[in-house]
Amino acid sequence: MSRVFAPLAFVAVALFAIAPIIVSHAPYEQTMGLVQKVFYYHVPSAMLMFISAFVCGIASAVFLFKRSAGADRVAVAAGELVVLFGMIVLVTGPLWARKAWGVWWEWDARLTSSLLLWMIFLAYLLVRRYGGPGSEKLAGAMALFGMANVPFVYVSVNYWRTIHPKTSVVMTLGPGMRSAFWFCAVSFGVLYVLLLTLRRRLEDQQAQVERLYLALED
Amino acid sequence: MRQFLRVAWVVMRKDLTVEMRSREIVYTTVFFAASCVLVFAFALVREGRPLEDAAAGILWISIAFAGTLGLGRTFERERHTETLRALMLAPSDRPAIYVGKLLGILALLAVVEAVLIPMIGVLFHAPFMGSPFWLFALLFTGTVGFASVGTLFAAMLVRARSRDVLLPVLLYPITIPVIIAGVRGTAAILQATPDEPMARFWVALLLFFDVVFVTLSLWTFEPLMTE
Amino acid sequence: MSFDFDRLVVDDVSRNFGRRRALTRVSLTCHGGEIVGLLGPNGAGKSTLLAILSTLLAPSSGVVRYGAADARTAGHALRARLGLLGHDLYLYPELTARENLEFFARLYGLAGPRERVTQALTRAGLAERADDMVSGFSRGMRQRLALERALLHAPRLLLLDEPFTGLDDASGQALVARLRGLRHEGAIVVVATHDLDLAEGLLDKVAVLRDGRLLQVSDSAASLRDRYRETIQAAARTADHGRGGASAGRPS
DSSP: OHHHHHHHHHHHHHHHHHHHHHHHHSOOBTTTBGGGGGHHHHHHHHHHHHHHHHHHHHHHHHHHHHOOHHHHHHHHHHHHHHHHHHHHHHHHHHHHHHHHHSSSOOOOHHHHHHHHHHHHHHHHHHHHHHSOTTHHHHHHHHHHHHHHHHHHHHHHHHHHGGGSOOOOOOOOOOHHHHHHHHHHHHHHHHHHHHHHHHHHHHHHHHHHHHHHHHHHHO | OHHHHHHHHHHHHHHHHHHHHHOHHHHHHHHHHHHHHHHHHHHSEETTEEOGGGHHHHHHHHHHHHHHHHHHHHHHHHHHTTHHHHHHTSSSOHHHHHHHHHHHHHHHHHHHHHHHHHHHHHHTTOOGGGSHHHHHHHHHHHHHHHHHHHHHHHHHHTTSTTHHHHHHHHHHHHTHHHHHHHHHHHHHHHSSSOOHHHHHHHHHHHHHHHHHHHHHHHHHHHHHHOO | OOOOOSEEEEEEEEEEETTEEEEEEEEEEEETTEEEEEEOOTTSSHHHHHHHHTTSSOOSEEEEEETTEEHHHHGGGGGGGEEEEOSSOOOOTTSBHHHHHHHHHHHTTOSSHHHHHHHHHHHTTOSTTTTSBGGGOOHHHHHHHHHHHHHTTOOSEEEEESTTTTOOHHHHHHHHHHHHHHHHTTOEEEEEOSOHHHHTTTOSEEEEEETTEEEOOOOOSSOHHHHHHHHHHHHHHHHHHHHHHHTTTSOO
């Protein structure tokens, strides 16, 4: 584990050092100008938030049905990352919205779905923390149900919105923008893997401490 | 299969018998739902009168709140006598117990809705009886969706700490699609000319939700309830 | 789908709750027609062991075998052969005695539920109070009813957690007689109890638990109470020995 960590951290730092330069060199978007550049951090964070939700959901399912404690450790790491990347999405989203549409929040389908998913996994963390003994299973069920809920949330929020003015979030990516976007996506991806591995290692070590305590009793 | 249904039926009958003795949960939950309606009626006003368009929203919010309360109270009763353990000891498929409990909760919510519909209809001048079939379809699929997830979560929280606050914390985010579908579907049929295609869309979504989440609940009930 | 067994084997079972070890490598064998006593101070792990034997709790390591099968391979047919009388009696106070028993009879899918229930009520001495709500019963009456509930399906393995608490002398003796009857029928009875006087002469085997560990009990002719005290004191002495040596290196 520690052999992977150092080079991975180095790569992540390097990528994020270069990223702002790449972003600033990317062409300006016609309508929104400078503010549009938030997109380069906003969208990869959203992608990783959803990916992490699926990782957490699947790991929780493995934990529940195969009783694998290792899967639960992956799940808690992924769950925390959903909340972390979700915070990035929910901060950069309104910042963008304020400049682009004049309001902080506009019930856009994607942003609203992200908020809901964020809250589901925040609840996941709350249960783990305050549920008392045995709360890992409860949280696991929450993650599994949350993951299963993603399509329903998106469809229902999307159709619920039809009474609100349609605001377009999708822009066409010009050629210069595409490379910048993928660069940032890769940077975030590397960061995600790094954080997931680190967090999971922490859980593994904690489990080992518990095992040692128990062995001491023997 | 027959054993499964028998066990579910026996559990449900027991729950209803116990409830009928004191009727505590039924009366208090119905009253609570009615109070919700009044609170919202007074809170959501325009030009000094309650907002008539809010009828659909108030209906589903009251169902959600009353449902959470009823779920908490029902499982608190089982916890108090530790009888959930006795149920888990029975030589049957454990999910049958889940189904029995779910049917009991559905019966409770049916009573609540039977009181709420006329009440909201009268107070907000809402023409619920304009399309009784769609209203019933929405209420049925929506209530099953809400109660299926609620029963599972309430059962698994019986042995947890902070269970009273954790139930809504867990339940509401997961059941938001149910609330959205219920409210928009009900609003569609409450219009001057009921929008049936819209109602049909929302009922279809709810049906899909119900199938997915009842199945998930049946699968996860046993691993969740065993330590 | 029926299943039966005549031997209960607890094989190196441990159970921990987070950092706390509730049971450490407990091994025990019981045969049909035996009454086994689980003795020990409070917090020794008796209730945990009973919960594991009843399949309500899974061991963290080790396995419990019922005959040749374990809990997972035997499936839910196993639970038809188990009976548990827990500390909480698992009765519904809002139902009558008859309704409580009929509910469990139907839940277990027993044939002829009504007759069985009537017989059980007579055995419990509650025939006249059959249609009264359990909430009005005394502790002793509830205990008798709960025992009948646990025995309704004629289990092969009966687990009792402190069944003598709150019973008056006559009820205690009646319970002892009942357990002897069950032994005669070939059941395996495991009783966790503090009441050493009542257990005297009843137990075929004695298992003493302390801090989650099973202790060796002497087979001497001394009374149960003396043997128990001796075992506990010997264990306390060895524990002090070990603690004195290890405390130097133990983190505080």
